[in-house]
Amino acid sequence: MIKQIIFLFNITYIILSEVIVFIVLQNKINSITRLTIRLSKINILYVKIFQALALNSSFIDETLNTRLIDFTDHAPFTIDDIDFKTLYELSVEHNLDFRGGWNKPINSGMISLVFKAYDRDGKKLAVKVKRLNIDKTLDDAIDNLLFITNLFFRGTQISEIVHKNINTIKNQTDFIDEIKNMLQFKENCKHLDYVVVPSVIESITDKNCNVIVMDYIESVKLHELTSDEKLLYAEKVIKLGLVTLFIHGFIHGDLHSGNILFVKNESELKVGILDFGIVSHLNPEFKEIIYNLVVGLDISNASFEKIAENCLLSGIIEPIDIIRNMPVQQFTIIKKNLSETLSVIANDTNQIHVYKFIDELNKLMYTEDFRHLRIKPSGDFVKLQMVIAMSHGITISLCGDKCIPLIDKVLRDLFCVDLIFK
Numbered sequence: 001m002i003k004q005i006i007f008l009f010n011i012t013y014i015i016l017s018e019v020i021v022f023i024v025l026q027n028k029i030n031s032i033t034r035l036t037i038r039l040s041k042i043n044i045l046y047v048k049i050f051q052a053l054a055l056n057s058s059f060i061d062e063t064l065n066t067r068l069i070d071f072t073d074h075a076p077f078t079i080d081d082i083d084f085k086t087l088y089e090l091s092v093e094h095n096l097d098f099r100g101g102w103n104k105p106i107n108s109g110m111i112s113l114v115f116k117a118y119d120r121d122g123k124k125l126a127v128k129v130k131r132l133n134i135d136k137t138l139d140d141a142i143d144n145l146l147f148i149t150n151l152f153f154r155g156t157q158i159s160e161i162v163h164k165n166i167n168t169i170k171n172q173t174d175f176i177d178e179i180k181n182m183l184q185f186k187e188n189c190k191h192l193d194y195v196v197v198p199s200v201i202e203s204i205t206d207k208n209c210n211v212i213v214m215d216y217i218e219s220v221k222l223h224e225l226t227s228d229e230k231l232l233y234a235e236k237v238i239k240l241g242l243v244t245l246f247i248h249g250f251i252h253g254d255l256h257s258g259n260i261l262f263v264k265n266e267s268e269l270k271v272g273i274l275d276f277g278i279v280s281h282l283n284p285e286f287k288e289i290i291y292n293l294v295v296g297l298d299i300s301n302a303s304f305e306k307i308a309e310n311c312l313l314s315g316i317i318e319p320i321d322i323i324r325n326m327p328v329q330q331f332t333i334i335k336k337n338l339s340e341t342l343s344v345i346a347n348d349t350n351q352i353h354v355y356k357f358i359d360e361l362n363k364l365m366y367t368e369d370f371r372h373l374r375i376k377p378s379g380d381f382v383k384l385q386m387v388i389a390m391s392h393g394i395t396i397s398l399c400g401d402k403c404i405p406l407i408d409k410v411l412r413d414l415f416c417v418d419l420i421f422k
Contacts, residue, residue, distance in 0.1 A: 003140075004147040011046070011148070014038050036071055043141040044075045044110045049165055069256045069393070077108045081131040086211060087115070090127065094204065094213075095120045098127075109258075111172050111277070116216060124216035126198070128175075135173060142166055164382075168253075172277035175205055175212050181276035182214075188248045189273075194236045196263055196272040217272040219261035222397065229269065231406070233262055234398035236271050238410045249287045253278035257394050285314045286380040308339035316361075318378045326373070337364055 014035065022031040039046040047068065087102045096117040100106070105113035106126075111134055115127045131137070145162055153159045171177065179200055186197040198215040205212055225233065237260065244251045252259070254275060261272030282290075289311055312323050312335060323331070341364065365377065395403050 004144055007042075007144040008148060008151075010042065011039075011144075014042075032068075036068060040071070040076055043137065043144075045138060045141040045145070045169060047071065047075075048110065048169060049145060049162060069258065074258075075108050075110050077105070077113060077131070079103060081108075081134075082113060083129050083132045083210065086129055086208060087127075089208070090117070090204070090211065090213070096125065096127065096213075107258075109275075110169070117213075124218075125201075126214050126216045128212040128214070130173065130175070130210040138169065138173065142170075168278055174277075175209050178275075178277045179205055179212060181279045184250060185244075185252065185273065185276055185279070188244060188250060189240070192240065192243065194270050195240055196261070196270050198272070198274070217261050217263060217274075219263050219272055222257060222262065225262060225398075229262075230398045231402065232269050233271060234395050234403070234406055235410055236269070237395055237398065238407055239414065240271065240273075242410065242414055245282070246287065246291050249282040249284065251280050251282070252276065253280045255394065257397060260394060280380075280384075282380050282384070283315070286316060286378070289314050289316060290384065304339040304342045305335055307342055308335045311338060311342075316378050316381050317365075317375050319375065322373055322375055337367070 018031050018035045018038075021034070022028065025031070035050070036047050039050060050068075082103060082105075084102055087098060090096045091098065096119060098115055098117050100116055102115070104115075106116050107114040112128050112130050115129065117125045117127045119125060145166065149159050149162045153162075179202060182197065182200055186199075189195040189197055196217060198217055200212060200214040222230075237255075241251070241255065252273060254277065255273075259273065259275040261274065263270040263272050312331075313320070317323060326334075338361075341361070361377065361381075365375070395407075399406055
């Protein structure tokens with residue numbers, strides 16, 4: 001309890017001092033940068049939670065969110081975070097040569113450090129090793145967060161966001177599960193010749209669950225790409241997202257700039273995908289609803305009210321029993337509200353209905369008709385929002401204001417939308 005109280009005073013002091021500086025100077029970027037650095041010195045987990053809360057409340061835009069992602073993807077580390085014992089064992093037992101040194105990782109994430117190594121044949125490998133004592137570090141941080149959340153925010157949206165992010169972050173510490181996700185994603189993408197997923201040496205992780213050893217993928221930096229190359233890569237990223245979403249319902253849940261590699265193989269451009277600690281599985285019914293929204297609302301043979309009814313009963317809103325058992329009159333009112341929303345969306349000329357649908361459904365959830373029912377978007381719906389927000393960020397970085405037209409083009413090419421509805 002004493003530790004939690006000390007933490008409460010420390011975190012309150014940091015936040016209040018930065019709020020005061022922000023009020024005086026009115027410079028959001030500098031204030032958030034300072035806050036991020038100060039929080040990370042206590043525990044990098046607090047930066048991720050702040051990012052989730054700020055993004056959810058629209059306090060930060062995509063530019064600031066990208067900065068925070070970049071910060072947590074290149075998180076500060078000290079020599080005390082390096083698991084020298086594991087690196088030594090890898091060198092001896094598997095003949096790995098860490099030519100850059102054990103104290104010089106090529107990347108530093110919140111959970112792990114990544115080193116470049118060479119096997120006995122000179123092949124380059126990427127070695128991902130958990131930070132030393134990361135499980136205890138996270139557990140301590142989680143205890144502090146839950147103390148504050150339960151004390152001040154029990155039953156609120158803030159509490160829900162904190163708990164969801166805690167579960168997500170804890171899942172990232174399971175390297176056995178991450179390898180399973182990587183292998184599944186690699187299998188799903190085996191016919192996509194523009195996608196590279198590194199091969200992994202499973203036997204090493206089976207013996208030491210704090211390590212993942214995989215192929216090292218040669219790539220170039222985002223700033224090294226030409227404008228034309230950025231557009232081509234953006235198209236490939238969008239295509240990958242749509243194929244994995246609608247064909248497999250198995251999507252990368254953390255697809256930001258730090259987890260995408262830009263591979264240039266002679267004249268061929270490919271995207272390398274890393275870090276499978278967070279993936280999302282969508283149920284078939286939800287996937288079909290979103291498919292219909294993305295490729296366009298075909299209203300020639302179905303009324304908006306029927307589409308709205310199917311949507312409400314699909315499980316897109318929870319708990320579904322409340323929707324199914326509510327009085328007919330009340331259900332009709334809610335169905336009418338949603339059908340009117342769908343009608344407005346469908347009049348748009350491009351195919352990006354899903355963005356508008358997500359936004360409008362979130363707004364509807366806070367209307368008087370919905371609010372008193374104590375219902376909320378389903379887990380699948382929340383996961384889709386997170387994935388879209390994350391992938392939209394990297395796409396914007398690649399193609400800027402051409403993002404929406406490019407998504408529309410890829411949708412038409414992939415699903416022959418013009419042919420479907422002729």
